[in-house]
Amino acid sequence: xxxxxxxxxxxxxxxxxxxxxxxxxxxxxxxxxxxxxxxxxxxxxxxxxxxxxxxxxxxxxxxxxxxxxxxxxxxxxxxxxxxxxxxxxxxxxxxxxxxxxxxxxxxxxxxxxxxxxxxxxxxxxxxxxxxxxxxxxxxxxxxxxxxxxxxxxxxxxxxxxxxxxxxxxxxxxxxxxxxxxxxxxxxxxxxxxxxxxxxxxxxxxxxxxxxxxxxxxxxxxxxxxxxxxxxxxxxxxxxxxxxxxxxxxxxxxxxxxxxxxxxxxxxxxxxxxxxxxxxxx
Numbered sequence: 658x659x660x661x662x663x664x665x666x667x668x669x670x671x672x673x674x675x676x677x678x679x680x681x682x683x684x685x686x687x688x689x690x691x692x693x694x695x696x697x698x699x700x701x702x703x704x705x706x707x708x709x710x711x712x713x714x715x716x717x718x719x720x721x722x723x724x725x726x727x728x729x730x731x732x733x734x735x736x737x738x739x740x741x742x743x744x745x746x747x748x749x750x751x752x753x754x755x756x757x758x759x760x761x762x763x764x765x766x767x768x769x770x771x772x773x774x775x776x777x778x779x780x781x782x783x784x785x786x787x788x789x790x791x792x793x794x795x796x797x798x799x800x801x802x803x804x805x806x807x808x809x810x811x812x813x814x815x816x817x818x819x820x821x822x823x824x825x826x827x828x829x830x831x832x833x834x835x836x837x838x839x840x841x842x843x844x845x846x847x848x849x850x851x852x853x854x855x856x857x858x859x860x861x862x863x864x865x866x867x868x869x870x871x872x873x874x875x876x877x878x879x880x881x882x883x884x885x886x887x888x889x890x891x892x893x894x895x896x897x898x899x900x901x902x903x904x905x906x907x908x909x910x911x912x913x914x915x916x917x918x919x920x921x922x923x924x925x926x927x928x929x930x931x932x933x934x935x936x937x938x
Contacts, residue, residue: 795911
C-alpha cells in the first residue's frame, strides 16, 4: 500500500500529494523512500498549503539524500537558501534572473559536482503578478523523439557555461560581469543522459552553449528546437504559488523556470537542495 495519496496534475509531469502534514514528514521513517519513488514516476510533487518550517524542511530533505550546505550564511537555518530578487536577503539575487529561462540545476558547477538530485521550494511570500514556476519532463522530451533522432543524438555532446545562461538576461555585459561568468569552468555533457535506472533524458536549457563538432548556428538552432518541443504548452505543469505551498522536483529529469515578476516584489521562496549522486553520462 502506498504511503502517499497522489493525484496526477498533467499527463506528462506533476502530481499533487494530499494527506501529508509537516509532522508526518518529520516523523514517518518510510516517507522519504515513498517520495523518491513518486518523484521518479511524476517528476514534480506538489504539497499545497503544507506550511512546513525551515528546520523541518531541511530535516525532511535529509531523508532524500545529502543536503547541500554550500550556500549557508544566506539564512539562519543551515541548508536553506532564499530565492528572492531582494539583495538585502540574497546578495546573489542578480544571478537569479537567469532562472526565468528553462534550465536544469547543476550543469555548470564550480568543480566536478553532479547535478542536484532533487530540489524543494516552499513559498514564504508570493508575487502579485507572475512568479509562477513551470516544469517540463526531460524524460518525456527524449521519449518523444523519433527512432532516427534517438540514433542521431546519441553521440552528440554539448558545452554548458554560466556565460550562456547569463547572456540571456544580460546580453551586453560589462567587462567585470563577463570576467565573473568566465571564471566558472565550462562543462561538456552528452545531449542524451542515460540514467542508472535505464531511462534516458535530454540535457537542455539556458546553460547550453554549443554542440561539439557542429556549426555554431546549426547547433544552437537544434538545441532551441529541442527545448521548444520539450516545453510546449501541453507538456508543462505551471504552479501558481500560494503562501505555504511546497514543491519538490526531480532535477535530473525535469526542466524548470520561474515566470518573470516585478523586481520589487516581496516574492520569497525557501530552497533546500539534495545533492546529486549520479553523473551525466
